[in-house]
Amino acid sequence: MAKRVLVMTAVDAEKDAVLRGIRGDSRFEVLAAGVGPIAAAVSTATALASAMVTPDSGYDLVVSAGIGGGFPNQADIGTIVVANEVIAADLGVQTLDGFSSIDELGFGTSRLPVAADLSSRLVEALRSGVLTVNYGPILTLSTATGTAITASELTARIPGAAAEAMEGFGVAAAAHSRSIPFIEIRAISNIVGPRDRASWRIGEALAALEAASTHLSEVFS
Numbered sequence: 001m002a003k004r005v006l007v008m009t010a011v012d013a014e015k016d017a018v019l020r021g022i023r024g025d026s027r028f029e030v031l032a033a034g035v036g037p038i039a040a041a042v043s044t045a046t047a048l049a050s051a052m053v054t055p056d057s058g059y060d061l062v063v064s065a066g067i068g069g070g071f072p073n074q075a076d077i078g079t080i081v082v083a084n085e086v087i088a089a090d091l092g093v094q095t096l097d098g099f100s101s102i103d104e105l106g107f108g109t110s111r112l113p114v115a116a117d118l119s120s121r122l123v124e125a126l127r128s129g130v131l132t133v134n135y136g137p138i139l140t141l142s143t144a145t146g147t148a149i150t151a152s153e154l155t156a157r158i159p160g161a162a163a164e165a166m167e168g169f170g171v172a173a174a175a176h177s178r179s180i181p182f183i184e185i186r187a188i189s190n191i192v193g194p195r196d197r198a199s200w201r202i203g204e205a206l207a208a209l210e211a212a213s214t215h216l217s218e219v220f221s
């Protein structure tokens with residue numbers, strides 16, 4: 001079991017939802033890093049480095065948490081997605097012939113693993129708490145999808161893609177650099193596709209994130 005857990009969100013509204021869910025459990029530290037993979041990686045790496053300075057204050061688990069877009073027929077608004085893998089889906093090169101990932105280019109990896117045992121334990125706990133949960137790949141994008149064409153292209157390129165957001169891969173890269181287990185959880189606020197901000201259900205997603213966070217404390221501390 002994890003003794004100390006670092007939860008990274010993008011914005012304060014997400015942080016507050018997680019804090020309401022964990023109900024004062026002092027084993028959890030919740031930080032808002034800002035939007036996007038770079039802010040997420042820098043803030044997570046800084047938090048992990050700071051924790052190393054004090055003996056016995058390091059983290060045993062890092063969680064990327066927040067709202068996200070659900071892929072059509074994979075994750076509806078108000079449901080939860082737990083990552084079985086995180087994929088930096090726009091890290092590569094785009095040409096007229098299509099997209100090549102950095103893996104295909106030979107420059108590294110665009111896919112990072114999650115702690116599968118912890119993730120599946122969380123999925124079980126969420127389902128027994130009657131939340132609707134998809135366990136699948138969560139994509140990290142620097143540019144959020146705003147067209148049907150991009151949504152279809154991502155679905156074709158990454159079969160089973162369940163959700164997208166903008167921070168997971170950055171948080172995961174920082175956690176992996178210190179060999180700390182990592183998981184990602186997203187509450188769905190909108191469907192991935194043509195941008196229609198009026199259709200986003202942020203309040204519903206934040207309520208789902210809060211409900212899911214009650215199980216974080218139950219499962220990981």
Ligand SMILES: O=C(O)c1cccc(C(=O)CC[C@H]2O[C@@H](n3cnc4c(=O)[nH]cnc43)[C@H](O)[C@@H]2O)c1
Pocket residue numbers: 010011013014034035036066067068069070141144145164165166167189190191192202
């Ligand atoms: O306006 C608000 O009250 C508010 C409250 C909480 C969060 C937000 C955000 O806009 C956070 C940005 C955040 O959202 C993630 N996200 C959500 N849907 C998608 C998507 O379809 N594609 C990519 N990212 C998405 C993302 O991780 C951003 O950090 C506003």
